Amino acid sequence: MTDDRIMTIREMCDAYDVTPRTLRFYEAKELLFPIREGQKRLFTKRDRARLKLILRGKRFGFSLEEIRQLLDLYHMGDQQQTQLARTYEIAQQRLSDMEAQRDELNQAIDELKEQMRWGEKMLASMDQSKRAAE
Amino acid sequence: MTDDRIMTIREMCDAYDVTPRTLRFYEAKELLFPIREGQKRLFTKRDRARLKLILRGKRFGFSLEEIRQLLDLYHMGDQQQTQLARTYEIAQQRLSDMEAQRDELNQAIDELKEQMRWGEKMLASMDQSKRAAE
DNA sequence: CGTCTGAGTTACGTCAACGTAAATTCCCAT
DNA sequence: ATGGGAATTTACGTTGACGTAACTCAGACG
Numbered sequence: 392m393t394d395d396r397i398m399t400i401r402e403m404c405d406a407y408d409v410t411p412r413t414l415r416f417y418e419a420k421e422l423l424f425p426i427r428e429g430q431k432r433l434f435t436k437r438d439r440a441r442l443k444l445i446l447r448g449k450r451f452g453f454s455l456e457e458i459r460q461l462l463d464l465y466h467m468g469d470q471q472q473t474q475l476a477r478t479y480e481i482a483q484q485r486l487s488d489m490e491a492q493r494d495e496l497n498q499a500i501d502e503l504k505e506q507m508r509w510g511e512k513m514l515a516s517m518d519q520s521k522r523a524a525e
Numbered sequence: 526m527t528d529d530r531i532m533t534i535r536e537m538c539d540a541y542d543v544t545p546r547t548l549r550f551y552e553a554k555e556l557l558f559p560i561r562e563g564q565k566r567l568f569t570k571r572d573r574a575r576l577k578l579i580l581r582g583k584r585f586g587f588s589l590e591e592i593r594q595l596l597d598l599y600h601m602g603d604q605q606q607t608q609l610a611r612t613y614e615i616a617q618q619r620l621s622d623m624e625a626q627r628d629e630l631n632q633a634i635d636e637l638k639e640q641m642r643w644g645e646k647m648l649a650s651m652d653q654s655k656r657a658a659e
Numbered sequence: 660c661g662t663c664t665g666a667g668t669t670a671c672g673t674c675a676a677c678g679t680a681a682a683t684t685c686c687c688a689t
Numbered sequence: 690a691t692g693g694g695a696a697t698t699t700a701c702g703t704t705g706a707c708g709t710a711a712c713t714c715a716g717a718c719g
Contacts, residue, residue: 399695399696400695400696401695401696410677410678411696411697412677412678412679413676413677413678415697415698416676416677420676429685430684430685430696430697430698431685431695431696431697432696432697447629450626450629451626451629452586454675454676455675455676456675492584492585493627493631495581495584495585496585496626496627497627533665533666534665534666534667535665535666544707544708545665545666545667546707546708546709547706547707547708549667549668550706550707554706563715564666564667564668564714564715565665565666565667565715566666566667583706588705588706589705589706590705
């Protein structure tokens, strides 16, 4: 399977459009755990899966620390149930935050649309005046 | 009307749960324009309206600069139509950004919910094992 | 009149998420 | 052996959105 190929840092950068600095930074922050073959880093399928989630998380405005927590939930195997329950709580909290944000966002979108219709009419009437003046 | 009352910086801070530093910072960034009576700042209904929008914008992850642009659209009265059209464009761009973000957010919420159901089942089975062990 | 409080100005500090530059180090082909 | 091209480490720089400390100044109050 070409699926669990191992990738160099360059390949990763090209594939996910990030810089080497970013990948090393994520490793330092314990978001990724590439294999260290001598000096070089080698990224596995696991790292690629995590990176995808990191990048998506970022698009939602999560901090790297928050993302790390969620990643722990995703990849929790046979940990203590206490920790798992805690992290589960965190995820629930985040979920309701996200839903609240989505609702507010929807409302704001509607309001902004209203405002823009207002702008449209203004532009139209100004165009009229302009034609009349010529 | 108690609506267009004028408020001191302290009253504003209490009412909107921000620090004086924040309000002065927003003034410096031209997001607010309190009246300067001698030394003191006095905040009008207009400032309060703007502040509400600023705070909401922040919850969506807009930068203060982006918020300033939107505020300009909201409070645009009789400006040149060129500027207005430009700002209108910006607002449209932002709108589609927001909608894309909302869609992605919805998708992530669904996926996270899935993942959490997974976590629920794990917790349940672990609870079973625990009972059996006692 | 002294002082205490609240507001203001100035300017340096902070935190996140990297960017960027400098100085190795490693491998490979000439 | 040697020069070239990656990758690495170290460490200082950057941007946004304020925090925080130091000092000043204007009223209010006993």
